[in-house]
Amino acid sequence: MLSSAQLHRRFETGVAWTGSTGLVVLLVLAPLLSLVLYAFDGSFAHWTHLLDNVIPRATVNTLALLAGVGVLVTCIGTGAAWLVSAHDFPTRRWLGWALLLPLAVPTYIIAFAYMDLWHPIGPIQTLMRDVLGIASPRDLRLPDVRSLAGAIFLLGFVLYPYVYLSTRFMFITQAAGMIEAARILGASPYSVVTRVALPLARPAIAVGVSLALLETLNDIGASEFLGVQTLTVAVYTTWITRSDLAGAAQIALSMLVIVVFLIQLEKRARRRQRYATVQRMRPMARTPLKGWHRAIAILLGWIPVLIGFIAPALYLVSEAFKRLDTVGAVSLPLLQAGLNTVGIAAVATVLTLAIGLMVAWSARRIRESASTVTPAQIGARAASLGYAVPGTVLAIGLLAPLLLVDQFLDTTLSLLGFSVGGLLLMGTSAGLLIAYVIRFLAISIGSFEAGLSRIPASIEQASRLLGEPPTRTLRLIHLPLLRPALVSAALLIFVDTMKELPATLLLRPLNFDTLATWLYAEASRGTYEEGAIAALLIVLVGLIPVILLARTQSKPLVPSRRAL
Amino acid sequence: MKKVVPSVLRSLFAVTAVAATLSPAIAADEVNLYTTREPQLIQPLLDSFTKETGVTVNTIFVKDGLIERVKAEGARSPADVLMTVDIGNLVDLVDQGVTQPIDSATLNNSIPANLRGADGQWYALSLRDRVIYAAKDLNVGPLTYESLSDPKWEGKICIRSGQHPYNTALFAALIAHNGAAETEQWLTGVKNNLARQATGGDRDVARDILGGICDIGLANAYYAGHMKTAEPGSDNRQWGDAIEVIRPTFEKTGGTFVNISGAAVAKFAPNRDNAISLLEFLVSDQAQTLYANANFEYPVKAGVATNAVVESFGEFKIDPMPVAEVATYRKQASEMVDTVGFNN
Numbered sequence: 001m002l003s004s005a006q007l008h009r010r011f012e013t014g015v016a017w018t019g020s021t022g023l024v025v026l027l028v029l030a031p032l033l034s035l036v037l038y039a040f041d042g043s044f045a046h047w048t049h050l051l052d053n054v055i056p057r058a059t060v061n062t063l064a065l066l067a068g069v070g071v072l073v074t075c076i077g078t079g080a081a082w083l084v085s086a087h088d089f090p091t092r093r094w095l096g097w098a099l100l101l102p103l104a105v106p107t108y109i110i111a112f113a114y115m116d117l118w119h120p121i122g123p124i125q126t127l128m129r130d131v132l133g134i135a136s137p138r139d140l141r142l143p144d145v146r147s148l149a150g151a152i153f154l155l156g157f158v159l160y161p162y163v164y165l166s167t168r169f170m171f172i173t174q175a176a177g178m179i180e181a182a183r184i185l186g187a188s189p190y191s192v193v194t195r196v197a198l199p200l201a202r203p204a205i206a207v208g209v210s211l212a213l214l215e216t217l218n219d220i221g222a223s224e225f226l227g228v229q230t231l232t233v234a235v236y237t238t239w240i241t242r243s244d245l246a247g248a249a250q251i252a253l254s255m256l257v258i259v260v261f262l263i264q265l266e267k268r269a270r271r272r273q274r275y276a277t278v279q280r281m282r283p284m285a286r287t288p289l290k291g292w293h294r295a296i297a298i299l300l301g302w303i304p305v306l307i308g309f310i311a312p313a314l315y316l317v318s319e320a321f322k323r324l325d326t327v328g329a330v331s332l333p334l335l336q337a338g339l340n341t342v343g344i345a346a347v348a349t350v351l352t353l354a355i356g357l358m359v360a361w362s363a364r365r366i367r368e369s370a371s372t373v374t375p376a377q378i379g380a381r382a383a384s385l386g387y388a389v390p391g392t393v394l395a396i397g398l399l400a401p402l403l404l405v406d407q408f409l410d411t412t413l414s415l416l417g418f419s420v421g422g423l424l425l426m427g428t429s430a431g432l433l434i435a436y437v438i439r440f441l442a443i444s445i446g447s448f449e450a451g452l453s454r455i456p457a458s459i460e461q462a463s464r465l466l467g468e469p470p471t472r473t474l475r476l477i478h479l480p481l482l483r484p485a486l487v488s489a490a491l492l493i494f495v496d497t498m499k500e501l502p503a504t505l506l507l508r509p510l511n512f513d514t515l516a517t518w519l520y521a522e523a524s525r526g527t528y529e530e531g532a533i534a535a536l537l538i539v540l541v542g543l544i545p546v547i548l549l550a551r552t553q554s555k556p557l558v559p560s561r562r563a564l
Numbered sequence: 565m566k567k568v569v570p571s572v573l574r575s576l577f578a579v580t581a582v583a584a585t586l587s588p589a590i591a592a593d594e595v596n597l598y599t600t601r602e603p604q605l606i607q608p609l610l611d612s613f614t615k616e617t618g619v620t621v622n623t624i625f626v627k628d629g630l631i632e633r634v635k636a637e638g639a640r641s642p643a644d645v646l647m648t649v650d651i652g653n654l655v656d657l658v659d660q661g662v663t664q665p666i667d668s669a670t671l672n673n674s675i676p677a678n679l680r681g682a683d684g685q686w687y688a689l690s691l692r693d694r695v696i697y698a699a700k701d702l703n704v705g706p707l708t709y710e711s712l713s714d715p716k717w718e719g720k721i722c723i724r725s726g727q728h729p730y731n732t733a734l735f736a737a738l739i740a741h742n743g744a745a746e747t748e749q750w751l752t753g754v755k756n757n758l759a760r761q762a763t764g765g766d767r768d769v770a771r772d773i774l775g776g777i778c779d780i781g782l783a784n785a786y787y788a789g790h791m792k793t794a795e796p797g798s799d800n801r802q803w804g805d806a807i808e809v810i811r812p813t814f815e816k817t818g819g820t821f822v823n824i825s826g827a828a829v830a831k832f833a834p835n836r837d838n839a840i841s842l843l844e845f846l847v848s849d850q851a852q853t854l855y856a857n858a859n860f861e862y863p864v865k866a867g868v869a870t871n872a873v874v875e876s877f878g879e880f881k882i883d884p885m886p887v888a889e890v891a892t893y894r895k896q897a898s899e900m901v902d903t904v905g906f907n908n
Contacts, residue, residue: 049899052903053905119771120775120777121771121775136776137776144760144777146760146763146764224725225764226763227761227762227763227764229907229908237898237902240729241727241732243652243656243659245632396632399632399633399636400636402636403636403637403638406640407638407640422640422642423637426637502628508624510623511622511624513625521602
């Protein structure tokens with residue numbers, strides 16, 4: 001029997017966790033709230049113009065882009081995951097982690113790389129003209145990459161790893177037993193895929209696709225560069241060209257409808273998912289491929305890597321090599337920018353993980369049968385909203401709340417006799433860190449929730465019955481079991497933070513550059529090829545976590561017995 | 565739980581400490597510059613300012629949201645000087661109340677009255693004309709801005725996004741000269757003549773001309789200066805060598821459209837004196853020559869020589885329409901870009 005004091009403490013603990021989630025939700029909602037204030041601060045008169053001339057077109061473009069990218073990442077991501085999980089062929093082991101490499105390439109870099117590669121005077125078309133014996137580029141006009149189709153293609157080939165990652169994880173951890181059972185029962189390879197593997201992978205595909213589509217929706221670099229008039233571009237035009245922040249906020253908030261729709265879609269696809277299992281996780285037996293099947297597998301498997309990583313990376317290497325020739329070496333400020341990037345991305349990753357774990361933990365299902373939605377679960381949804389808002393819009397919304405805190409801090413500290421002389425958050429990288437946490441919290445909450453959902457509630461019940469308090473249970477039982485989720489979330493957040501551009505540009509302190517802002521500065525004076533060295537550094541630094549990610553993915557995922 | 569909280573706090577403090585060390589210490593004699601101009605372009609100017617005065621220049625390059633940031637920072641903003649391109653952006657700074665009037669004889673004597681704001685709220689520092697790049701082998705000859713809608717250019721014109729400030733400013737000038745109805749017709753004509761999506765940058769016009777995508781295009785003249793003087797054999801040089809620069813004129817005035825880059829002193833500038841001396845330095849003969857030679861722009865100050873390459877682009881008559889008047893049509897021009905579906 002628990003004493004009343006113990007009961008009391010237990011109750012308080014629950015409230016404390018939920019309360020902290022509440023604080024996090026406040027933090028995430030603050031920029032959205034200030035956007036709402038901005039939106040109502042202006043007139044709605046321009047909506048006739050917008051509805052007549054901008055919104056319909058931009059909506060169609062946006063939906064077409066989302067649909068195209070959605071189909072492409074689903075096919076590439078799921079196909080690649082199935083190929084390397086269920087088959088054996090030469091180079092499979094290499095391919096397994098190489099397929100993750102495009103994660104290291106930001107969308108704005110792939111856009112300008114292909115702009116160069118596919119340009120009439122770029123290497124590909126020049127070679128084609130040489131082979132065909134055509135003298136002038138005027139005599140051979142091929143489709144331009146600066147189009148909706150070009151944007152779908154390029155975004156698809158850098159964003160598919162989100163689907164590949166989650167789907168492959170599902171194939172490795174969950175599907176083996178059922179797929180082998182189906183095979184033993186005589187199912188054809190085709191029906192193994194359509195009736196067992198795909199339905200099993202559906203929740204994982206949904207998670208990956210929704211991440212990829214949110215990235216697509218928020219993308220400004222690639223779509224603006226390629227001339228696709230999306231809603232996000234309309235937000236920018238309204239804000240920048242027409243100096244109408246209120247109007248921009250109004251469009252941005254309307255876009256949340258699409259975001260909510262995407263999140264609902266993901267939730268529907270994940271419905272009836274209850275995969276809690278303590279069964280030992282093991283990879284499925286792979287079918288060796290022979291003859292021309294083998295050749296096709298190798299070819300198809302490596303194409304996404306070639307398009308999404310190898311071609312742009314080689315391009316960057318060759319451009320950087322040319323510059324090194326003229327510049328002599330990597331300049332000191334660029335090196336400093338590199339250190340800044342790694343430092344702030346690391347700190348942001350730790351913070352985002354800690355907060356995400358807290359939110360996911362307080363929203364966990366304590367009893368298997370629990371069907372009511374707790375405030376903490378609603379909180380977890382709300383805390384994920386930051387990922388859904390375009391970076392600049394988020395940053396603009398964050399300015400007012402950040403500075404409100406800054407002024408409060410400044411006033412309070414001066415009253416206490418510590419004058420910091422100015423802005424504590426905006427004057428340092430703290431404001432930037434807050435922006436990163438808000439922006440990428442969804443990744444960490446999502447990963448931990450998925451991880452927790454695979455841990456049966458009975459384990460926690462056992463631990464609690466044996467008298468362990470929740471925090472100790474978290475530390476001794478859940479954390480070790482959550483390790484794979486933690487590692488993959490950490491690496492995704494690190495890479496995303498490193499690539500982040502719009503919020504970094506607006507919220508960083510004086511004299512502080514990251515690789516992304518450095519590259520952007522070069523690109524914005526039209527000399528993006530001069531930024532090749534910075535771009536290459538982004539890709540190289542981004543590679544490190546991606547390779548780490550690949551290594552943890554290929555390791556057995558069973559936590560050590562000792563942890564239990 | 566009791567144990568967790570302090571350890572979370574401790575790690576938070578550690579994080580803040582790390583974050584704080586990521587920001588450099590602030591020097592004593594300094595001026596803080598918020599700029600939308602690319603740092604590499606203005607760095608030589610800032611370096612020589614520091615060398616001359618001993619004042620350190622801290623910079624942040626902000627592209628979008630400079631005004632929002634300064635406004636939100638309010639009275640505690642460290643910003644001293646706000647620097648930007650395009651007349652519209654400069655006028656916005658004043659309209660949004662983030663600048664302060666200054667009175668400097670040096671600035672008033674160096675900058676013509678139509679290139680600075682009333683009460684010294686903003687100052688132009690350099691001029692940039694928007695010109696036509698044309699394939700060298702075509703020998704196009706003189707052109708007016710108005711003639712770009714001529715159907716003979718169908719499928720032959722390259723241009724960056726119609727919503728880019730460089731373009732909306734030019735379209736605004738056309739509205740000021742020819743009225744909205746005529747300009748809308750003109751813009752529709754140009755739209756029909758486009759060879760590709762209106763996107764990319766001004767250098768892409770030269771590159772696409774070399775690539776055979778288009779014959780002519782609109783771009784700022786200084787990019788041609790950069791490309792034509794780039795290292796022989798480099799991509800940029802090849803693009804630059806493929807084009808000739810034609811200074812188009814407005815039919816009514818025979819002048820060429822000129823936009824500005826400029827700066828203002830921030831409303832709450834903590835280092836106001838240094839801010840003024842930075843502006844004064846930027847209109848000195850030395851700095852104006854640097855503007856002309858490092859970025860191929862035109863000096864605002866009379867008597868400072870222009871760069872020889874830019875000189876070679878031919879006769880240059882600045883359109884007499886005051887830039888501030890052009891700025892008033894900017895929003896209308898931007899909406900017109902939507903109406904005719906210029907970027908679609």
